Each structure stands twice: as structure tokens, then as C-alpha cells.
Amino acid sequence: MTTSTSPSKPALSLGPVYYLWDGPKWRDFYFRIADEAPIAHVTIGEAVCSKRLHFIEPHVGEVIERLESAGKEVSLASLALVTLERESQLVRGLVRDSTYPIEANDLSALHLLAGRPHSVGPLVNVYNGATARLLASRGATSICLPPELPMASVRGIIKDNPGLAFEIFAFGRVPLAISARCAHARSKGLIKDNCQFICGEDTDGLTVETLDRQPFLALNGVQTMSHTCQALMQELPELAAAGVSRIRLSPQDCDMVAVAEIYGDAIAGRRAIDESLARLESVYPGVPFSNGFHHGQTGAAWVKVPASLAIPAA
Amino acid sequence: MSLPLAITAPLSFVPIIAIESVVQRVFTRVIETHPGLFDRLADHANKRYAFLPSDLPIGFLVEPAVPRISVHRKERAPASDACMEGELVLLLALLEGRVDGDAVFFSRDLTVSGDMEAMLALRNALDDCEIDLPRDLARMSGPFAPLVRRATEEIRERALGRVVKEEAPQWN
Amino acid sequence: MELICPAGTPAAFREAVDAGADVVYCGFRDETNARNFPGLNFSREELRTAIAYAKQRKVMTFVAINTFMRAGQETLWHQAVDDAVALGADAVILADFGLMAYTVERHPQQRLHVSVQASASNADAVRFLVEAFAAKRVVLPRTLTIADIARLAKQIDCEIEVFAFGGLCVMAEGRCSLSSYATGKSPNMNGVCSPASHVRYRQDGRELVSELGDYTINRFPAGEAAGYPTLCKGRFDIADERGYAFEDPVSLDVMDHIDALRSAGVSALKIEGRQRGKAYVAEVVSVMRRALTAGAAERPALVSRLKALSEGQKTTTGAYEKRWR
Numbered sequence: 001m002t003t004s005t006s007p008s009k010p011a012l013s014l015g016p017v018y019y020l021w022d023g024p025k026w027r028d029f030y031f032r033i034a035d036e037a038p039i040a041h042v043t044i045g046e047a048v049c050s051k052r053l054h055f056i057e058p059h060v061g062e063v064i065e066r067l068e069s070a071g072k073e074v075s076l077a078s079l080a081l082v083t084l085e086r087e088s089q090l091v092r093g094l095v096r097d098s099t100y101p102i103e104a105n106d107l108s109a110l111h112l113l114a115g116r117p118h119s120v121g122p123l124v125n126v127y128n129g130a131t132a133r134l135l136a137s138r139g140a141t142s143i144c145l146p147p148e149l150p151m152a153s154v155r156g157i158i159k160d161n162p163g164l165a166f167e168i169f170a171f172g173r174v175p176l177a178i179s180a181r182c183a184h185a186r187s188k189g190l191i192k193d194n195c196q197f198i199c200g201e202d203t204d205g206l207t208v209e210t211l212d213r214q215p216f217l218a219l220n221g222v223q224t225m226s227h228t229c230q231a232l233m234q235e236l237p238e239l240a241a242a243g244v245s246r247i248r249l250s251p252q253d254c255d256m257v258a259v260a261e262i263y264g265d266a267i268a269g270r271r272a273i274d275e276s277l278a279r280l281e282s283v284y285p286g287v288p289f290s291n292g293f294h295h296g297q298t299g300a301a302w303v304k305v306p307a308s309l310a311i312p313a314a
Numbered sequence: 315m316s317l318p319l320a321i322t323a324p325l326s327f328v329p330i331i332a333i334e335s336v337v338q339r340v341f342t343r344v345i346e347t348h349p350g351l352f353d354r355l356a357d358h359a360n361k362r363y364a365f366l367p368s369d370l371p372i373g374f375l376v377e378p379a380v381p382r383i384s385v386h387r388k389e390r391a392p393a394s395d396a397c398m399e400g401e402l403v404l405l406l407a408l409l410e411g412r413v414d415g416d417a418v419f420f421s422r423d424l425t426v427s428g429d430m431e432a433m434l435a436l437r438n439a440l441d442d443c444e445i446d447l448p449r450d451l452a453r454m455s456g457p458f459a460p461l462v463r464r465a466t467e468e469i470r471e472r473a474l475g476r477v478v479k480e481e482a483p484q485w486n
Numbered sequence: 487m488e489l490i491c492p493a494g495t496p497a498a499f500r501e502a503v504d505a506g507a508d509v510v511y512c513g514f515r516d517e518t519n520a521r522n523f524p525g526l527n528f529s530r531e532e533l534r535t536a537i538a539y540a541k542q543r544k545v546m547t548f549v550a551i552n553t554f555m556r557a558g559q560e561t562l563w564h565q566a567v568d569d570a571v572a573l574g575a576d577a578v579i580l581a582d583f584g585l586m587a588y589t590v591e592r593h594p595q596q597r598l599h600v601s602v603q604a605s606a607s608n609a610d611a612v613r614f615l616v617e618a619f620a621a622k623r624v625v626l627p628r629t630l631t632i633a634d635i636a637r638l639a640k641q642i643d644c645e646i647e648v649f650a651f652g653g654l655c656v657m658a659e660g661r662c663s664l665s666s667y668a669t670g671k672s673p674n675m676n677g678v679c680s681p682a683s684h685v686r687y688r689q690d691g692r693e694l695v696s697e698l699g700d701y702t703i704n705r706f707p708a709g710e711a712a713g714y715p716t717l718c719k720g721r722f723d724i725a726d727e728r729g730y731a732f733e734d735p736v737s738l739d740v741m742d743h744i745d746a747l748r749s750a751g752v753s754a755l756k757i758e759g760r761q762r763g764k765a766y767v768a769e770v771v772s773v774m775r776r777a778l779t780a781g782a783a784e785r786p787a788l789v790s791r792l793k794a795l796s797e798g799q800k801t802t803t804g805a806y807e808k809r810w811r
Contacts, residue, residue: 107611127554130584156557180629299667438525442495
């Protein structure tokens, strides 16, 4: 699969940390990203649960400063589920006060950001070109497409919107659902209103197994994630050829600098795909990879792409 | 709520072929009067559906596309794509859309197995048919017509009250 | 408050009208609606007949076109909207922004309602939909308390419809890929959650085992009430605990809160269940109709009639009460 006009290679971006990490861990994570990772765009902030915000708030300033001085472009994520008045106020405050671009993760942010450049996160339903056009007409400049989109949809949406930057969720446990109810707290005998931030105990999610003891999902507060880690690696050449601008890595509790390096090398064609995948496995061991959504199959599936299709573009 | 012995006992002795001829006529009549059934079934008309009344020694195999219904003793049940099991009055009430399939599944009065897509298609197709057995079968005659009528009366008398069961099973 | 009732077939549609519905909602027999189950839903001709039946009895018809247009297949959704409008739908219920934009452009006079699948859970979200698409009504997600709803109603220039009885999504609606993660069929794109094609029931000794795709969803001991094979109501193991990780198999039932919802400013109560049989529709609609006119004291007796129809034969007030969270 070669094209005569070789598209520019996608850049790496880092999505917000979906898990609850304590302040220092969160800060140190980003310091290291700033200092070492070949990542161009970094979105920070709490997208999952408004109750967690105070953990990171004291460190946001220093993290932004460090990232910016390392030349990273910083955006701030808005909340994915906004139901309480307090949460509405948080989003309004974020939009009003931020001098940084905002990643909209729900409809309220889309409303408040109208007419002002912003990005759209993977938790907003963009399933077709018309929706992307509508969002662009209201100020969206880049859209991270929902992880469940198959490649045919990705291709169609990009083709319909030549002026927009598109991002693909290429690494990380997939955010599958969000609820007003906190399954994570419930699983430890607590309720959301008195959760004691118990989700902070599971810095990479809490495994949900079927009754046959088959690992299946991962709880992260009010969010439910896949047990598998989506790893679009074999698909990078195809994504680049389709005109994807950014490859998003979603932070897991593993060496994300190494993950970024592996993806960076794979995009640049410096290392064979198989070897890149093997390295990725050693950096994030014990969690199976999946890429089924991309191939229009069961999301949890792992599809081996024939080597002939996965040759890095020279 | 099981069928009275007066209905079930003779079935052990009646030749299968005789029962079959009755139900085949019932089945043909239903299909003639409700052509919309096939529209909703679409490709699932080609599947084989087993209906096993838990209170009878016999089962029914329905092949809508043929169209054919065959009767067999349970120990010699032929292969099917999808299977539904419950008391006869319940199966007949479902056929008439007088009980909600999901509700009797939740209450465990009905069990289903096999190709769920096919079974769901059939359930939904039947639900739209407004089958009324006494009405649809009014013109039937023959030696077993009274048996069929008695079964349909059973539905009226007993199955209808099921939906509003006062004593829901205990849960957890 | 209007009573909005489900219909998966023309027969159920007539039952709903006859049982006292103010409005019946239904969808076309394809992927454009979120109850795309085998053998269910309406052909164009069936919808035409149904709408005529309803109109004669002064009942309205809403058409749910509430999945998300798959890129490259938009025509299917566009056609659904065009046909619903041409057939005289009193409102179209939409979830996809692209489809809303299409509808506003092509059919500016058509009354547009926002499906629960759009997940508009706060005032600013509703304002987005009113401003961008002139939405007249929004169906609120089942994530809000009654107090949340009352507060929201005061802030928006749009009618509110809420679910009052039936299946309960535990996750924010329209934002759940659990089913496609396990089966490859997406509720958002294919209109089906826990598709029957991937459901298996088997008997294991005395237990009924339900499986979805490659995953065991539940094991029901003999005599225990069962539920749908949906992932959010499955039984799972978390560390050493076994149980319903997200929600028990239950139905939503807010019968006890009818007056509170009315004073919160809710315009319409919706009954879930387009996938259910006409017997369910007839029973629930007539009970809910009575409940709306009955005094609060008479309602508890009505509730018990509906429990037997419910998933797990149990009901919950869900997120309408804060402690559910």
C-alpha cells in the first residue's frame, strides 16, 4: 500500500491520565514525560471523576510549565460526565479561565467552547464526517476519534474533513463506559458519596473477571475500561496513509516514556512492527493487547495483520 | 399449573402421526392467515425450531420455510437450531402473544437455548401476528379438534393470569 | 405529563394506543434505531398505517432514529429521517449531531427531540442541542436525581422527558462500548446491545448459564429470577468478591416519584421496552395511565402488578435517588 504523495508522519500525543494517581506520582509522571518522551501534544487534567480534582490541582501549574518548556503543546481535558451543578461550574470555570486549549469530553464543554478553537476528546460521539463538520464549524480544530471506530469509518471521516486534524487512540486500556454510579467504590463496599478515593488503590485499574475467572474489564472509578490494552501498531502505516495527524497514547501505570519511544520508532520506520510489539509487551507485561475495534471485530480481539500490509512506510 | 391428566394421558397412546396431522393443519392455517410472519422472520424462516412442552411426552419441530411442523416423542427429538421449553399452556400463550416472552424468561418459567437470534425473530414475528387460536381454528374439524380446543381453552382460563403473578419468586 | 409508550411491532403499537398512550414511539426495521432486534420494528408501510391509526385516536407518533450514522452509510439514516417526516411523525428522536444537522437543514419544520443516547446530562449540554439544532425536547439520561432534574428544568428552554419504567442502563446511554467490546456489534452503530446472535444460554447442572460472545455473563441457580444477558447486569468476580459489579438485573420504576417529577417540570414520562411483547406493552401502559390519574395512595398497589414483568422481577428507582450512586 503505497501512495505517490507520501503523507506527513503523524505526531505522538499523550491523553489525560484516566486513573487516580496521587499528586506526587502524577506530577513526577509528567516531569518525566516532559524531560524524556518524544511526544508533541500532551492533554492533562481529570476527565473521569470530579471528586478527584484536588489530587492534581496543586501540581497542574508546575506540570504545565515543565511540559511547555520542553516544547510540548499542552491542552486541558474537561470532564466526561457532568451531572451535578458543581461539575457544571467546574467546566464553566475551566473554559472561562484557561489560557490553554481545551479538550471537550462532553456536550457542555462543546456548548461553552463554541466559536473558540478547541479539541474534541475520544469520549464524544463522532461517528461520521457530518458530525465532525458540525463540530469544526463551532471551533473544533482536532478530534480524537472514539476508540470503537473501525478503520473504514476513520478513513471516511478524515476524507470528509480535509481541514481538520484527527487523532487515533492507539495505546491503552479502552474507556468503554462511564456511569453516575461508582462500581469501583461499590466493589469495595463503599458508595460514591463516601468513596474514600478507594480507586486510588488501583493505579492501573481494578480487574473484573467473569465467573470463569477470565479477566474481562477494568474498573477505574465511575469509568469502565477494557482489560486488554488497545495497541494499534501494525496499523500505523495504514493510519498515516489515511491522513491521521496524531497517534494518542493513553497513560497506563507503566513506563510511558518507553511506550512513546517504541511508537515513535515504529512511526518513523526505524524498527520492524513485530519487534516493536515485542518491546511493547515487555514494557507493559501481563495485559493482553487488542485491536479488534479497528478491524471491525470484537473489541477485545487481537488481529494479526499480514506482514505485507504492516511494512513501515520508508 | 400443569395440563390436566385428561389431556396429557391420551398423548402417550395416540399415534404420533395422528397428532402430527392435527398440528400440521393448525400450523398451515396459522401460516395462511398470518403471511406477515415470514416478512419478520426473514432468513430465520429457514431455521428449525423445537418446542418442548415440559408437561407432555412429545415435542414439536417447526420449519417455517417448508412449511412443516412435525411431532416426535421427546426421547427421539431431532436436531434443531433453537429450542424453547415450558408448559404447553405457556407455549401456546406465547404463540398468541398473550404473555410477554421476556417476563416468563425472567421468572424462569420458560427456557430457551440454541440460536437466540432465530428464536427472538420468531418470538417477535409471532407477537405481531395476533394469532387467536380458537378463532383461527374455528373451522377445524376431525377427531382431535376437541383436544386442540380444550388446550386453547386452558390458555384462556389459566395462562392469562400468569402475567400478574402475585407471588414473584424470591431473589437473592 | 404525557405518557410515551414503546412499540416494537404494529400489534404492540395498537395495544399501546388502546391502553391509553399519549404518544407511541417506534423505529424502522434496520440499524437506525437502538432496538434493532431480529423480527422487530416497522417497515415504511407499517409505520404509515400505525400513524394513521394513532392520528384517528388523537395519539402522537415519535420515530426513534437514535443510533449514530456509520461513516459511508449515512444514506440509511438520512432516508429514515426523510421517510419519518414524509409519513407524518410528530417528532423524530435523534442522537447523532450529523443527523440532527441534516434534519434541521432539510426539514426545518420537523419537531426534533434529543434521544437519551445523546447523553445530554446538564444544562449546558441541553443548550448546545437547543442552540445548534433547535431541539424542542430532550430525553434525559438515567444518571440524574429528581433534584438534578428539577434544577435543570429551570435552566433550559426545552421540554424534558424522562424514563419512568422499564430497562435501566447503568452506564451513561450512548457512551457505552461494553457490548461491542464483547461482540463486535455496537449499540451506537448497529443499534443493538448484547445482540441475540452472540447470546447463548446453557444449563449447567441446576444452573442456567448466560454467555455473551466468549464471556460468561451470569449463572442463575434454580429458582432465581433471571435477567437480560447485558454486561452491565452480569455477575462478575472482583478480587475475592462475587456479585453484580454494576447493577442487579432490575427494571427502573419511578411510580413513587410521579408527583415529584411533575413538580420538577418534567413534560413526559417514557416507558422503555420496544423489544418487549404486546402483552407487556398493554399491561404497563394501562397501569401507568392509571397511575398518572390515581392519587399517590393508590399507586403502590399498581406497582406490584408491574414487578412480575420486570427483569429479575425486581425494580429500582435507579439514579433518581442519590443513594443509588
